[in-house]
Structure formats: C-alpha cells, structure tokens
Amino acid sequence: MMKRRHFLATTGLATVPTLLHSETASRPEEIIDIHQHVNYSGRLDPDLLRHQDAMGVTRTVLLPSGTELTRASTHMGKSNGLAARIFGTAAAARIAALHPDRYVYFANEVPDIPEARKTLEEWLKKGALGIGEQKFNIACDSEPMQDVYRIARDHNVPVLLHFQHETYNLGFERFHTMLEKFPTVNFIGHAQTWWGYIDKAHKPEELYPKTSVTPGGLSDRWLAEYPNMFGDLSAGSGQNALTRDREQAIAFLDRHQDKLLLGTDCNDSEGKGAACSGAGTIALIRQLVPEPATRAKIFSGNARKIIRLD
Numbered sequence: 001m002m003k004r005r006h007f008l009a010t011t012g013l014a015t016v017p018t019l020l021h022s023e024t025a026s027r028p029e030e031i032i033d034i035h036q037h038v039n040y041s042g043r044l045d046p047d048l049l050r051h052q053d054a055m056g057v058t059r060t061v062l063l064p065s066g067t068e069l070t071r072a073s074t075h076m077g078k079s080n081g082l083a084a085r086i087f088g089t090a091a092a093a094r095i096a097a098l099h100p101d102r103y104v105y106f107a108n109e110v111p112d113i114p115e116a117r118k119t120l121e122e123w124l125k126k127g128a129l130g131i132g133e134q135k136f137n138i139a140c141d142s143e144p145m146q147d148v149y150r151i152a153r154d155h156n157v158p159v160l161l162h163f164q165h166e167t168y169n170l171g172f173e174r175f176h177t178m179l180e181k182f183p184t185v186n187f188i189g190h191a192q193t194w195w196g197y198i199d200k201a202h203k204p205e206e207l208y209p210k211t212s213v214t215p216g217g218l219s220d221r222w223l224a225e226y227p228n229m230f231g232d233l234s235a236g237s238g239q240n241a242l243t244r245d246r247e248q249a250i251a252f253l254d255r256h257q258d259k260l261l262l263g264t265d266c267n268d269s270e271g272k273g274a275a276c277s278g279a280g281t282i283a284l285i286r287q288l289v290p291e292p293a294t295r296a297k298i299f300s301g302n303a304r305k306i307i308r309l310d
Contacts, residue, residue, distance in 0.1 A: 029292075030300040031282065032059040032309070035133070035160070035190065035234040035263030037086040038095055045095065047269035052102070054271025055264065055279050059300075059309060060103050062092035063133040063160065066110040067119075073112050073136045079168075082135050084267065089123050096127070104309060106130040106160065112144040117151060124155045129307050132160030133190065140169040141178055149182045158186040158306045160232060163193040165204045172197070172204075173218065179226040186306040188261065190232040194219055195241040198252060208240050213248040223256045230306060231256065233298070234263025239281050242288060250288050257294045261303050 033052065038045065052060050065088050068080040081087070092105035107123030108131065109116045120131060131152050138145060140161065152159045163169045172193050179187065192207035200216035202209065222229045232238065242249040253260065262285065264278025272279050282299075289295040303309070 028056065028058075029296065030059075031055070031057045031262060032061070032300040032303040033057045033264050033278070034061045034188070034261045034303050034307070035232055035265040036060050036062055037082070037084065037265075037267075038062055038064065038091040039081075039085055039087040040267040042085055043267055043269055048095075049099070051266075051269055051271035051276075055276070055282060057264075058102070059303075061129070061303075061307065062095060062103060062105040064089040064092040064105065064108045066108045066136070067113070067115075069110055069113065071110070071112075073110055073138045075137050079135065079137065082133060082162075089119075089128065093123070093126065093128070104129050104307075106132050106157075108132060108134070110136060111148050112136075112138055112142070116144065117147060120148070120151050121155070124151070124157060128157070129309070130157045130160060132158075132188070133162050134159060135162035135168045135191075137168060137170070139171045140175050141171055145169075146178070146181070149178060149185050152185045153182055156184075157308075158188055158230075160188040160190060161194075162191040163189060164191050165193045165196075165207065176218075176222055176226070179222065179229055183228055186228050186230060188230045188232050188306075189219060189222075190234060190237075190263070190265075192237045194231070195237040198241055208236065210240075210244050213245040213252075215248065215251070220252070220256075223259045229259065230302065231260045232263040232265075233260055233281060233285070234265035234278070236277055238263070238265075239277055239284065242281070242284055246288070253285070253289050253298070254294065257289075257297050258302060260298050262299050 065082045065086040070077040089107050096103040096105045107120050107128035109119040161169050163172050196202045197217040197219040200214040202217050266278035268275045
C-alpha cells in the first residue's frame, strides 16, 4: 500500500513541471512597443490599431511630433511632423484615452521655442509618460535640450532621442556628458547614428552600415557604463544593427539584455509580412534570443522599469 501511495505521489509531482511548462508555453508573450506614431505617413487610426494587434503587441507607446514651425530646428519646416506627417501630443492622448488598457503616450515639443517647457509640463501633468521622440536639428547638449532633460528629471520620466548624423540631435559623440550631468534621467537612444555606433569602427556618415561589427563603439560602451542609457530596437536602423553581423548581434543582445527595449516604428497598415519591419524585428529577436526570460526583458520588462505603465 505504501509503495502504491509513493508511486502515485511521485508520478503526480512529476507531471507538475510539464503542466506548468505547457501553460507558460501557451501564454502569449507580453510585448510592449515603445515606438509608434499617430498618422504615420498618413496611416489612419483604425489601421494603426489593427497593425498593432497583428504584431501581437499588448501595449503601445505613442510618440507625437511637436508644433509645426518654420525655423532652423525643424529644417525650416521640412522636419515638421517628425518628417513623417506624424500628429502631435493631443492626437496621441486621444488614442490613449480611447484605449487606456492598450495605449499610452509621451509628450513632445520643439525644444528651442519659449513655449516648450510649458507645453511639455502641461502634458506630463495630464498623463504623458515620457518625452519624445525628440527629433530636431539641434545639438543634443545644447541649452534647450538640457532644459528638456531638466523637465524629464523633475517629472521622473524618460526621454527618447533620434540620433542622426548632421541632421537630428547633433554632437552624438558628446552625449555622454549629458548622461553624467543628468544621472537620474533615463535616456533612450534611437535611429541611425545610435545604432551605427555599436561598432567601434563606425564611420559617422554611414547611416546603414553593412560591415561586420567590432564591439566597443560609443553606443555599446554607454549601455554598459551608464545605468541611465537604454536602446530602442525599432526601425530599419535597429533591424540593420541585428542583421549586419548575426554573431555579434546575439552577443550584443545578451550583453545588454537589461538595457534594450522593443520598438517597431513602422508605418505600414498590415503588421505582418515583408512590408512590416516591426513584425520582422519581433521575429528576429525571437530567433536571436531563444531564452524566454531574457527575451521577456527586451519585449516588456525593461520598458516597465523606466516607463510608469501601471
């Protein structure tokens, strides 16, 4: 009788891990997309909602544009709407209000206008969870940008910056001074120059380099050396960084697993197939990061660390 009871007890316990594994495997991964836009290249709101659903995204951060102005910081108006017809903070806030369980938003404004501080602080008080996408023709360490960082510090929100050589957030090689000056502000790096500089041999004028990667570039170092520096994997620039050198990409994702955030930044309406870079990046991360716990950090955990989502 004791042997039979022992057999039933031990075999019953043995099935528990299998059942738990089965339940975990069937549970959808939480995916927080930290980089999407309203009216991206003219995309309609219903198409945006369908696009995010098709990619399997559970939470989306909407990044608005600033006021449309004709001045040097907007390339005399050519970069209005983040150079992609993207709507401002009010439109992002409206989507988030309609779908509070699925969408949140950041605030944005052209940094070198007198109204910038007032506008950003008003939206942050209304519920914006960060500042960005800051994508303007201005030095990343200029006084107007430092005021943006002060606002982020005072409101305890992150700042997402688009770094593009000689185009947006100029002076990338000096940005570490801002990381040091504002140690309590979490900065999220994005775009061509940010991702090009994972390579120690990077040439600034090459926006989408295809050569193999030598570890130790500025972005690689800053992710390792500064607790307040994070990386946004979105867009063609992020995807290029993962495909140009697969072996180094695997090592990079592992090395910075606590500092990388999933973003899509794609303007299609389908959310799947070859035309959707965001779906491609999600699939690529699943290939390059087979360990579920590590992948969960990139897909959602790291975003939850720096964005007050709940």
